Amino acid sequence: MNRIATTPGLFPLPDDAKETLSDLKGHQKHDLVSGDEGPEIEAAYDEVREELVGLQRDAGLDRVVEGQGRWDDMLAHPLTVHENVETGGIVRYYDNNNFYRDPIVEGELTFSGDLAADLEAASELTGDLQAVVPGPYSLSELATDEYYGDDEQFLAAVADFLAGEVEAFPDIETVFVLEPSLVTNPPEEGEDERASGAIGTVADAADADVVAHTYWGALEEKVHAHLLDADVDAIGYDFVTNHEDNLYNVTEYGTKDSVALGVVDGQNTLVESPETIRDRVDWFRDSVPDAIEFDDAYVTANTGLFYLPVNRFEQKLQALADATREVKA
Amino acid sequence: MSSNREQFRPDGHDNDHFLLTTVVGSYPKPKWLDRANDLYEDPEADFGDEELDEAEDDAARLITEEHERAGLDVVVDGEMRRNEMVEFFADRIEGYEFNGPVKVWGHNYFDKPSVVSDVAYDESWLVDEYEFTASVADSPVKVPITGPYTLASWSFNEAYDGDDELAYDLADLVNEEIEKLVDAGARYIQIDEPALATTPDDHAIVGECLERIAAGIPDDVRIGLHVCYGDYSRIYPEILEFPVDEFDLELANGDYEQLDVFTDPDFSKDLALGVVDAHVAEVESVEEIEANIRKGLEVVPPERLTVSPDCGVKLLPREVAYEKMANLVEAARNVEADLDDGAIDVPAAPADD
Numbered sequence: 001m002n003r004i005a006t007t008p009g010l011f012p013l014p015d016d017a018k019e020t021l022s023d024l025k026g027h028q029k030h031d032l033v034s035g036d037e038g039p040e041i042e043a044a045y046d047e048v049r050e051e052l053v054g055l056q057r058d059a060g061l062d063r064v065v066e067g068q069g070r071w072d073d074m075l076a077h078p079l080t081v082h083e084n085v086e087t088g089g090i091v092r093y094y095d096n097n098n099f100y101r102d103p104i105v106e107g108e109l110t111f112s113g114d115l116a117a118d119l120e121a122a123s124e125l126t127g128d129l130q131a132v133v134p135g136p137y138s139l140s141e142l143a144t145d146e147y148y149g150d151d152e153q154f155l156a157a158v159a160d161f162l163a164g165e166v167e168a169f170p171d172i173e174t175v176f177v178l179e180p181s182l183v184t185n186p187p188e189e190g191e192d193e194r195a196s197g198a199i200g201t202v203a204d205a206a207d208a209d210v211v212a213h214t215y216w217g218a219l220e221e222k223v224h225a226h227l228l229d230a231d232v233d234a235i236g237y238d239f240v241t242n243h244e245d246n247l248y249n250v251t252e253y254g255t256k257d258s259v260a261l262g263v264v265d266g267q268n269t270l271v272e273s274p275e276t277i278r279d280r281v282d283w284f285r286d287s288v289p290d291a292i293e294f295d296d297a298y299v300t301a302n303t304g305l306f307y308l309p310v311n312r313f314e315q316k317l318q319a320l321a322d323a324t325r326e327v328k329a
Numbered sequence: 330m331s332s333n334r335e336q337f338r339p340d341g342h343d344n345d346h347f348l349l350t351t352v353v354g355s356y357p358k359p360k361w362l363d364r365a366n367d368l369y370e371d372p373e374a375d376f377g378d379e380e381l382d383e384a385e386d387d388a389a390r391l392i393t394e395e396h397e398r399a400g401l402d403v404v405v406d407g408e409m410r411r412n413e414m415v416e417f418f419a420d421r422i423e424g425y426e427f428n429g430p431v432k433v434w435g436h437n438y439f440d441k442p443s444v445v446s447d448v449a450y451d452e453s454w455l456v457d458e459y460e461f462t463a464s465v466a467d468s469p470v471k472v473p474i475t476g477p478y479t480l481a482s483w484s485f486n487e488a489y490d491g492d493d494e495l496a497y498d499l500a501d502l503v504n505e506e507i508e509k510l511v512d513a514g515a516r517y518i519q520i521d522e523p524a525l526a527t528t529p530d531d532h533a534i535v536g537e538c539l540e541r542i543a544a545g546i547p548d549d550v551r552i553g554l555h556v557c558y559g560d561y562s563r564i565y566p567e568i569l570e571f572p573v574d575e576f577d578l579e580l581a582n583g584d585y586e587q588l589d590v591f592t593d594p595d596f597s598k599d600l601a602l603g604v605v606d607a608h609v610a611e612v613e614s615v616e617e618i619e620a621n622i623r624k625g626l627e628v629v630p631p632e633r634l635t636v637s638p639d640c641g642v643k644l645l646p647r648e649v650a651y652e653k654m655a656n657l658v659e660a661a662r663n664v665e666a667d668l669d670d671g672a673i674d675v676p677a678a679p680a681d682d
Contacts, residue, residue, distance in 0.1 A: 015430065072435050095527065098432065098433060100434060268485050269443040270443075270485070
């Protein structure tokens with residue numbers, strides 16, 4: 001089992017950038033990222049990207065993310081910057097004390113290129129680039145559709161949109177497709193199959209390994225079973241919030257040839273030591289029958305890391321990198 | 330009606346009916362106080378503890394008097410000494426540490442603290458604030474305190490097995506603080522639990538916290554619970570079991586769509602009804618507020634109705650905040666007069682009252 005240290009991205013902004021960008025942009029709803037920022041703000045984001053990529057390189061992570069510094073609206077970002085999407089009120093982000101602008105889809109979800117542009121810039125800074133995209137199911141759940149008319153069509157449109165974005169990516173190693181809504185708001189009968197199909201649509205567009213990463217609990221058995229049918233290289237499980245049910249899903253139903261293990265808490269300042277991280281990965285390997293073999297195990301935080309203050313975020317990156325480095329040595 | 334309510338009726342109140350008017354707590358800080366805080370943070374500036382204390386005293390006096398000028402029956406100091414509703418308390422409780430700002434939304438951050446060891450009572454939190462406000466106020470003073478469930482939920486928990494365990498320990502500390510406040514003369518305490526709106530299924534934890542908070546507090550001390558921004562049907566009627574006198578609810582913001590939730594079963598506590606929106610900078614007219622107050626009378630009789638803004642008003646422009654309060658008081662007095670005249674039909678109070 002080849003251990004690969006990585007994260008699901010969505011990093012906190014460096015503290016000085018928090019201040020610079022809020023001074024440049026403002027604090028209000030209409031001041032957030034729109035996709036057509038002026039050169040001064042773009043330059044500030046370029047600096048953020050350089051710093052975030054540099055941190056991961058220095059820590060020694062095996063996969064390096066762009067950091068998603070521009071994602072003011074977290075996973076809803078690809079829609080909130082889209083030209084045919086209006087931003088509505090500030091709404092709660094999952095069961096968190098965080099908020100984002102409600103993306104109201106009012107027209108066709110045409111190609112945007114916003115994600116690819118950020119990745120293009122990041123690819124100048126690292127050769128181990130990993131893309132991060134919201135999963136089509138989660139993104140459709142986070143948005144309000146006023147154009148496509150029904151859930152089924154909307155999900156398909158979001159999947160096609162994301163596939164178009166992914167197709168435009170530069171050379172990358174891995175894509176993390178983040179699907180927390182599959183856990184927090186499980187799709188119903190029939191919808192579960194479509195959700196997995198939608199993930200497959202996005203995955204097929206990628207010229208890289210694709211990880212469908214889930215968090216904030218464990219997938220319902222049926223949802224998990226359908227996800228196994230999706231054409232992805234690995235499924236990600238959150239062993240921080242629910243190790244028992246996630247282990248059950250894997251031992252009972254198997255998983256893909258590779259796996260992502262969310263073993264570092266992205267939402268708590270308590271920093272896991274490299275040994276703790278290693279123990280958790282070993283526990284997983286030992287708990288799954290030997291007959292189930294794995295090519296790659298992505299050792300990762302369960303969630304994005306913007307929940308954390310910068311010092312603890314940096315320490316967690318280092319711990320993840322150290323946990324896998326010592327095993328390889 | 331709660332037996333401790335009548336002590337807040339002002340001497341010489343004009344009407345027979347009395348609708349208790351008050352506020353939730355926070356109020357826009359004068360710009361110069363923000364500047365003073367900036368100076369205090371600036372190592373280059375010759376501005377230390379003494380200077381900041383003086384500025385905070387001045388601001389607390391000013392805003393307390395602004396509340397009295399608006400005509401409120403029970404006043405606060407607008408929380409002039411508090412930076413943020415979790416940070417302020419975490420700073421004074423042993424077991425907490427700060428690591429830096431985290432995102433709430435967009436470029437809005439807060440210094441979310443971490444609980445790194447068992448929490449313990451250290452210095453007093455609010456006794457000085459209360460004593461000062463009471464010394465400058467002619468009216469009775471209310472003390473808002475961030476509740477233990479919110480203090481636990483809006484922190485990183487590194488030390489306790491569960492957030493419930495942390496909340497219970499914090500509740501014991503809140504109880505200790507309230508005992509000190511009561512000794513200092515406080516008779517009106519409001520526990521703020523906005524986190525309950527995020528996780529309404531945890532109402533039993535909040536209930537257990539309140540049992541601990543209310544333990545040993547004399548009956549003449551009025552205890553209110555403020556909850557905002559949520560789906561109230563998920564906590565009602567369970568919250569009626571909580572050992573508090575009054576619930577302070579945000580309802581104006583949702584145009585009273587959720588009012589019906591509180592009519593079945595009967596609302597058996599006092600109701601502090603939000604009658605002006607704390608997040609809309611337009612000042613509601615007196616007539617509009619009167620109509621809102623009458624909505625409250627659909628839930629409780631006048632002797633159980635308190636009138637207040639939806640939530641803390643610190644995000645409003647200061648003159649808007651003032652006008653909302655002044656209109657709120659005028660509207661309450663008008664409704665009282667209408668009640669005296671028999672011009673408003675009020676359902677008969679339940680027999681057990």
